[in-house]
Amino acid sequence: MYRRTYQKWSENFDRRMTIRRRVMNALGISLPRQMGDGIRxxxxxxxxxxxxxxxxxxxxxxxxxxTAISExxxxxxxxxxxxxxxxxR
Structure with missing residues (x-):
């Protein structure tokens, strides 16, 4: 039971983070090599x-x-x- 619950939670988290990365890519947000505390x-x-x-x-x-994504x-x-x-940026 715990394994299935963890697997479902993990898959849900992965899906959300994939969407987050896709949004950032669509907006043209790239991470700098060195990040200050504010960006972090x-x-x-x-x-x-x-x-x-x-x-x-x-x-x-x-x-x-x-469509073109600007914001x-x-x-x-x-x-x-x-x-x-x-x-x-």
Missing amino acids: ETLKQTLISCATCDHVSSCADWLSLE PPGFCPNKERFKALLKK
Whole structure:
């Protein structure tokens, strides 16, 4: 039972982190080789937020749109964090 629960949780987490990476890639956010504490903290907060987000399906749907992406979707709890990371490119 525990193994199945862990496996389900792990797969769910992996899916969420894959979507997070896809959003960052779609927005053109790349991680610098050396990160200061501000960037590191912002990235940590995006991990936590994506791991607990209620909009996983909406986010996946947004990513599947074949339009130019210039900013995070309005429903994204990381919208302002992603915008801040965009400014630090």
